[in-house]
Amino acid sequence: MKRIFLEFERSVAELEEKIGELRYAHDASAVDISEEIERLEKKAHKQLEELYARLDAWQTTQVARHPLRPYTLDYVQRIFTDFEELHGDRHFADDKAIVGGLARFDGRPCMVIGHQKGRDTKEKIARNFGMPRPEGYRKALRLMKLAEKFGLPIFTFVDTPGAYPGIDAEERGQSEAIGRNLYEMAMLRVPVVVTVIGEGGSGGALAIAVGDTVLMLQHAVYSVISPEGCASILWKSAEKAPEAAEILGITAPKLLSLGLIDGIVPEPVGGAHREPEKMAEILKGHLQQALAGLEGLAPEALVERRQQRLVSYGRFAERS
Amino acid sequence: MSWLDKILPPRIRREVSGARHNVPEGLWTKCEACDEVLYAADLDRELRVCPKCGHHHRIRARARLEALLDPEGRVEIGAEVRPVDALKFKDSKRYTDRLKEATKATGESEALIVLAGRLETLPVVAACFEFEFMGGSMGSVVGERFVRGVRHAIEHRCGFVCIAASGGARMQEGVLSLMQMAKTNAALTQLAQARLPFVSVLTDPTMGGVSASFAFMGDVVVAEPGALIGFAGPRVIEQTVRQTLPEGFQRAEFLLEKGALDAIVDRRRLRPWLARTFSLLGLRPHEVA
Numbered sequence: 001m002k003r004i005f006l007e008f009e010r011s012v013a014e015l016e017e018k019i020g021e022l023r024y025a026h027d028a029s030a031v032d033i034s035e036e037i038e039r040l041e042k043k044a045h046k047q048l049e050e051l052y053a054r055l056d057a058w059q060t061t062q063v064a065r066h067p068l069r070p071y072t073l074d075y076v077q078r079i080f081t082d083f084e085e086l087h088g089d090r091h092f093a094d095d096k097a098i099v100g101g102l103a104r105f106d107g108r109p110c111m112v113i114g115h116q117k118g119r120d121t122k123e124k125i126a127r128n129f130g131m132p133r134p135e136g137y138r139k140a141l142r143l144m145k146l147a148e149k150f151g152l153p154i155f156t157f158v159d160t161p162g163a164y165p166g167i168d169a170e171e172r173g174q175s176e177a178i179g180r181n182l183y184e185m186a187m188l189r190v191p192v193v194v195t196v197i198g199e200g201g202s203g204g205a206l207a208i209a210v211g212d213t214v215l216m217l218q219h220a221v222y223s224v225i226s227p228e229g230c231a232s233i234l235w236k237s238a239e240k241a242p243e244a245a246e247i248l249g250i251t252a253p254k255l256l257s258l259g260l261i262d263g264i265v266p267e268p269v270g271g272a273h274r275e276p277e278k279m280a281e282i283l284k285g286h287l288q289q290a291l292a293g294l295e296g297l298a299p300e301a302l303v304e305r306r307q308q309r310l311v312s313y314g315r316f317a318e319r320s
Numbered sequence: 321m322s323w324l325d326k327i328l329p330p331r332i333r334r335e336v337s338g339a340r341h342n343v344p345e346g347l348w349t350k351c352e353a354c355d356e357v358l359y360a361a362d363l364d365r366e367l368r369v370c371p372k373c374g375h376h377h378r379i380r381a382r383a384r385l386e387a388l389l390d391p392e393g394r395v396e397i398g399a400e401v402r403p404v405d406a407l408k409f410k411d412s413k414r415y416t417d418r419l420k421e422a423t424k425a426t427g428e429s430e431a432l433i434v435l436a437g438r439l440e441t442l443p444v445v446a447a448c449f450e451f452e453f454m455g456g457s458m459g460s461v462v463g464e465r466f467v468r469g470v471r472h473a474i475e476h477r478c479g480f481v482c483i484a485a486s487g488g489a490r491m492q493e494g495v496l497s498l499m500q501m502a503k504t505n506a507a508l509t510q511l512a513q514a515r516l517p518f519v520s521v522l523t524d525p526t527m528g529g530v531s532a533s534f535a536f537m538g539d540v541v542v543a544e545p546g547a548l549i550g551f552a553g554p555r556v557i558e559q560t561v562r563q564t565l566p567e568g569f570q571r572a573e574f575l576l577e578k579g580a581l582d583a584i585v586d587r588r589r590l591r592p593w594l595a596r597t598f599s600l601l602g603l604r605p606h607e608v609a
Contacts, residue, residue: 163532165552165560170570173580174551176536179505183537186506202489202498202552203532205564210502224489224529229556232492234411249407249494258406262496310506311467313499314460315406 004064009051015044032261034217036271055219058242060251061227063219064198068192070280071130071155072099072114078280079287080105080112080230086146088139092172097128097160098208100143105155106288111147113140113208114157129198131164134177137207141181145187145280153191153291161226163204178207185210185312189299193290195265196252196284198273212306213290214260216252217283218267222260223250260313263290265305275320351375367587376544376587379435380426380609381450384483388446388582388591394437397445397472398465402429406460407494415492422453426446430463431455431486434507436478440595441605443478447470449485449530456486458530466534470507472516479598479607483521483537488528499531499593502593519594521585522549522572540597543572549580558567 004250005013019040024230026033035273055063061067076083080103088094100113115132120126140156163174185208187191202220216222225233230248231240252264265286268275297305349360353375363370367387368377410413423429431453435446447469449456466482473480489497511518516541520538522531524547532551535541550570558565568574575581585593 045454050465057544142588163551165556166562167557167565167569168480170550170552170557172580173536173578174435175549176532178532178551178581179501179534179536182387183509183532186502186509199328203501203529206498206501207532212524220500222495224494225491230491247407247409247411248491258494258496260499306507307510310499313496313503314494315496316402316460316464317404320400 004067006059006066008059008062009048010057012044012048014049014052014194015040017299019044024297028309034283045269051271052219052267056242057245057251057254058137058227059247060219061199061221061241061245066271066273067119069198070272070276071119072116072197074276075105075280075283076112076114078277079284080110081107084111085180087137088141088144088201091138092135093133095128095133095139096126097130097132097164097218098136098140100140100239102152103210105153105291108153109150111143111154112157113143114197115160115205115208117159119241128164131158131162132204132207133164133166133169134172136216137163137177137181139167140208142194148188148190149290151190153187153193153294153299154211155287156192156194156211158194158196158200158205158209159198160204161199162200162201163207172241178203181207186307187303188306189303191291191294191297191302192306193287193294196222196261197288201226209307210310212294212302213262214292214310215263215265216255217251217265217272217279217284220252221245221247221250222252222255323401336367352377362582364562369424369587374545374586375526376546378588380452381448381478381483383487384587385433385435385446385448386594389435389437389444391440392438394435394575396438397434398432398461398468399429401461401464401468403459403461405492406496407492409492409494413557416456417592418492425530426450426452426486427452430460430461430465431457431490431557432465434465434472436472436476438605439479439591439598442595442598443476443606444598444603445478445480446472447480449483449484449524454490455482456530457488457490457497458486458504458533459490459497459498462490462495463503466500466504467507467540470511474511475490477514477516477518479519479601480511481519481521481533481536481594483523484526484530485523486528486530487528498529499528504534505537508534517598518601519597521590522546524583525549527551527553534556536580539601540582541579542583542593543575543582544587545584546571549575 015258016238057088082105085101099116117130118127192211194214227245228238230244272279351370358373359400369381405415434447520541522543526549
């Protein structure tokens with residue numbers, strides 16, 4: 001697949017282009033330049049490593065939104081077996097911005113639910129750029145209740161710019177749909193393992209992200225408002241998005257330090273999109289570990305533990 | 321005032337001079353909707369509902385609670401919970417300065433006031449948003465006070481009523497504020513397990529993270545006439561769909577029509593309406609010890 005480079009990866013892009021040219025020349029020339037190629041490859045890798053070791057919040061946002069970043073179904077395909085997609089909310093429609101279905105995880109039946117973005121223009125439109133409408137959240141809830149009924153653990157994958165801000169979405173109760181999921185998920189009697197794999201866009205993300213263990217990929221972001229939205233409110237200009245990204249505290253390390261997530265899943269050098277297979281393998285290991293930590297709990301203990309976690313969120317002072 | 325200002329409808333003009341109702345303007349005031357000149361004391365006596373056209377002007381949280389609860393036996397809950405600046409948030413102003421300004425302007429320490437007391441003798445906990453405090457935005461303190469209110473309701477077998485007026489989550493607290501959506505709802509599931517009623521009253525405006533968390537989770541959900549209620553703001557929607565929004569879109573009457581609300585209740589009738597509803601849902605006056 002053709003690589004797509006981000007603005008801040010320019011130096012690496014130039015090196016890789018040179019490597020490509022040399023390879024081409026190497027095939028045609030009599031002189032052995034493989035050593036030179038190897039040297040440049042090492043250099044490119046090192047540069048990438050250094051770049052990704054100190055991404056700022058805005059760069060991280062771009063990686064989280066990378067057009068080649070693995071989406072929910074890319075992970076489902078690699079981590080789970082026997083996946084059978086289940087469609088529709090039974091009331092209005094099938095929202096393709098959220099996918100879900102039964103599957104097996106290490107042979108064990110489970111439910112998988114996630115936001116789904118599209119890869120090409122046609123699919124992007126069909127999936128509404130991963131922005132669900134109320135029927136998407138209601139489908140997700142229907143599948144969660146199904147999982148609960150049969151005692152199946154739930155894995156959710158979060159990757160959305162946000163819930164869709166449209167006329168139809170409002171008419172059908174976008175607020176109620178999101179609120180209902182938060183409410184019901186607090187009471188689910190089965191383990192819920194959440195992974196933010198790309199963009200965790202506000203309430204639209206949270207509506208499938210209330211869980212017993214919440215993981216975040218290293219370069220994923222999770223935010224109360226998009227950096228662009230925040231910038232246009234505070235500075236009246238979306239161009240201040242990089243500053244907004246920084247102050248909003250949207251990166252995995254920041255959220256871990258605030259106690260809002262439980263773990264960070266490291267990504268391969270250069271981001272998940274460079275090595276999707278490896279990324280899936282690493283993620284699978286973390287999911288196994290997360291599930292193992294929850295499986296011993298009785299349903300009552302699980303719900304109690306989750307509720308305690310949820311009501312403990314926040315930072316405040318107490319004054320007498 | 322130019323001729324242009326004169327022909328602008330009052331609703332548009334209000335946006336321009338948004339601070340108008342902050343300022344005590346003396347004896348006379350004008351209805352924002354029908355332009356009727358009103359005696360200010362009359363408007364306050366009517367809980368800021370225009371006696372001529374019924375327009376519901378915004379009302380301060382304390383004034384509302386004052387009108388809602390019986391005078392005896394009120395206890396404030398969670399007043400000791402105060403905001404902190406966990407993100408060291410600073411745009412053109414520091415978050416800590418914005419908090420100070422909001423406190424100075426409103427006399428309140430945060431955007432949610434919770435009182436335990438009685439409503440026509442029925443034991444209730446009432447949580448009320450102060451919109452004048454940073455747009456009634458929900459941060460960690462609002463979430464914590466809400467949860468303490470719910471806990472009090474469970475411990476003392478009270479009904480719980482929340483009167484919302486909020487622009488949504490508080491940006492200055494980042495994901496901490498987002499998580500208050502999950503936090504408040506988790507507390508409400510515990511109230512439900514205790515089989516105690518939650519009535520949600522939506523007033524102008526109820527948007528974003530407040531609308532999309534506990535606002536619609538009431539056993540009964542009602543709104544005030546004309547209140548703007550929705551997930552996304554009208555401007556965001558207009559920019560996204562690039563079409564003009566239908567007349568009355570996201571207003572209480574529109575939501576009632578779409579099946580999102582149980583009823584629309586006039587503010588002047590809210591106290592007896594709540595008493596009747598709580599009573600029908602099984603709430604009884606506590607035995608006097």
